[in-house]
Structures are given as structure tokens and as C-alpha cells.
Amino acid sequence: MLFKQKGILFVLSGPSGVGKGTVRKALFKKDTSLKYSTSMTTRPMRPGEQEGVDYFYRSKEAFEHMIENNQLLEHAEYVGNYYGTPREYVEQQLEEGNDVFLEIEVQGALQVKANFPEGVFIFLSPPSLEELKNRIVSRGTETESLVMNRLNAAKEEIDMMDAYDYVVVNDRVDHAVENVQAIVKSEHCKRERVASEYKKILEVSQS
Amino acid sequence: MLFKQKGILFVLSGPSGVGKGTVRKALFKKDTSLKYSTSMTTRPMRPGEQEGVDYFYRSKEAFEHMIENNQLLEHAEYVGNYYGTPREYVEQQLEEGNDVFLEIEVQGALQVKANFPEGVFIFLSPPSLEELKNRIVSRGTETESLVMNRLNAAKEEIDMMDAYDYVVVNDRVDHAVENVQAIVKSEHCKRERVASEYKKILEVSQS
Structure with a gap:
């Protein structure tokens, strides 16, 4: 970076059971520049x-x-x-x-979007509903009817995908982390964030 | 990827002397999945x-x-x-x-954008005009007045930055390559490219 860029708010969300916490922890092990909110x-x-x-x-x-x-x-x-x-x-x-990273339920993410639309919203998606069900079941604390409730809630949350900027599939934690890191890096290269600053620099150095 | 995604056209461009060819060659050494046009x-x-x-x-x-x-x-x-x-x-x-990668002069990139607006346009920017001048001079084949001509042309080309989706600064070739790779990866996670396919998958696996 040739100038001090403002930080970006990244919001990682997705249906409960998709593995948001696991991805966030793995991400923070690799990337120490993000601030957790x-x-x-x-x-x-x-x-x-x-x-x-x-x-x-x-x-x-x-x-x-x-x-x-x-x-x-x-x-x-x-x-x-x-x-x-x-x-x-x-x-x-x-x-x-500093970039700020929020890991949050879908309802919370939609509230953040309403209050802070300039954030970057990443939807963590399960590879399949089958897989999501397995993950909910394997926590072992839920009855069959609770599992079905949570799965139905998840389906409604998946429908909210359209409110997000990116969709990252959590087929493997390391893949998901790589994709989130790529999103963070590329967002800092977005022309609307940086062009005016670069133009200033390139004109200043003209003289 | 859970489904076969259509490829994306990436266009790397920037003022002459900025090092487009060097970045493209270094990128293709690291990433063999891109097709050069x-x-x-x-x-x-x-x-x-x-x-x-x-x-x-x-x-x-x-x-x-x-x-x-x-x-x-x-x-x-x-x-x-x-x-x-x-x-x-x-x-x-x-x-x-397959993703296709085009490395091309600014005028050509603007033509591509007119003909193929769904492409992803990356502007490679010099860290400073001083640095760009040094690079043009160090090629050693140009007279002082030709260098000034090329530098003036470069300034006009830098003004075209606003037509691009991303700006990557070529301060170091490996940094520029990492940023381009992040852009390629993140573009494949863009919600508008993938959400409808993911939704299909997640509904199919429901039954």
C-alpha cells in the first residue's frame, strides 16, 4: 500500500451449524492483521x-x-x-x-447490513443440506425434532444468501479460509476504494 | 466448487512500462489453471x-x-x-x-470492455511516475524526448483507471501477482455468480 487505506468491515455469517466459528478461528490463526469485533x-x-x-x-x-x-x-x-x-x-x-471481522448469525448480519451497508458480507454455505444435518446431529445435544427445527431454520437462512456480497462454501475449512483471505485482499484492490488516492499519488510525483 | 462454474475473463492492463508482461509471466508460473488468450x-x-x-x-x-x-x-x-x-x-x-487471462494495452482493454463488459478489468499501476520513468529509461532504447512522450501517454492512461474494477500497484512483482490471484479467487465467490447454483444444490439435497 502506498497510502493509509481505511479499514473494511467484513461480516462472516451463514446458517447455524455451518461452521462459522471454526472458519473464523482458523482464519485468525493465519491472519493477524484482522481485528475481531x-x-x-x-x-x-x-x-x-x-x-x-x-x-x-x-x-x-x-x-x-x-x-x-x-x-x-x-x-x-x-x-x-x-x-x-x-x-x-x-x-x-x-x-x-484496521479491518474488522464479525462472525455472526444471519439475523444479526442483516441488521449490520441495514446499519452499515458499506461492509463486505460473506455467506458461509454448507456443501449440502445433508452435510449440515450431519453437523447439527453430531453436536449430539439435540433431539430429532430439534434437529428438524434447526434444519428448517437453516433453509430459511440459506434463502437470505442474496443479501450477501460473496458466497464461500465450507466444504473444507482450509479452502473456506483461503477464499475469505482472497476476498479480504481483493476488496482492498477495488477501484472505488483506491483509485482517487492512487491518482493523487501519481499526480503529486509528477512535479 | 460444487458445480461447474463458467469461466471468467480477466483483463490485466495499465500504462506502457508498468510491467504488465512481467506480472503476467510470474502469474502464469504460479497459476496453471488460467488460459492465456x-x-x-x-x-x-x-x-x-x-x-x-x-x-x-x-x-x-x-x-x-x-x-x-x-x-x-x-x-x-x-x-x-x-x-x-x-x-x-x-x-x-x-x-x-476455464478462466481466460488477457494482458493488453489500455486502449485495447477499453475496447474489450465495450465488447465484453462482463469481464473483470484490473489496472496495473506504477508506484509512482518517477518509478515509471525509471523503468522506461532503463529499457535504454529511448531518447529523452521519446521518454517524455511515453510518460505523457502514461499519464493519460492512468486517467483511464476509473474504467477498471480493480487497481493493483506494481511495487513488487510478487505482491502484484498475489493480489491478482486473490482477485481471481474472490471473483469466483461473488454472490451474483454462484448464489443461484448453490441454492439449487441446497434445495435438491433437501428431498
């Missing part, structure tokens, strides 16, 4: 957890105040607690030139 | 050259006939001979699922 929550801090590392911990009142003031890129309630993505942390990292 | 010419075959390898060799009449019938993606005349890119070879390769 730390979520905010109202659930109490557990032993061993750290503010700003595992979560940002806030009171319910503070969290609701942030919702009202549009300070979250997305949020959801789960078992009585809020979870969300604070906008300020993301924007600060981008301003400093 | 063989040009067509009216100049006579030279000893050691082969039809379909170095060029497709045609008579002036045949070439002009192809121009009239829009069978060339671009063409130019140089020292009394025609040079051009036959559309049929490119389309056949794409249909067979």
Missing part, C-alpha cells in the same frame, strides 16, 4: 473473562440506552440477556486503518 | 513460431472480415499489421469453465 453483553462477567476481551460488559439500562441511540450495529436478546456489536469500536478500528 | 495477427509467421501458440496467423482480408463481423474483442494496427483478440477462442474457453 468484541461484542457487548448484559450478562455478568464470568471468572477468567476480561472487559474488552471476551465482551464489553454493560448494565441493562446502559445497553438499552445504546439501542435507542443507534450505537449498536446489531443486537439480540438471548435467555434474558442482551448481546450486540458496538458501532463505536468498529468505526474507530476502521478509521485507524 | 492467444492473439491473432496478419504479420507473417516467424521461424520457430506456431499457429495457435504464438499467434493465430490470418490474411489481411480474413482479419478485416473478422473486424466487420465483430469477431474480435479488440484490435489495433501496428507497423502495417493487424493484431487482435478473437472472440470465439475466449468464449469457448469460458464455456468450458
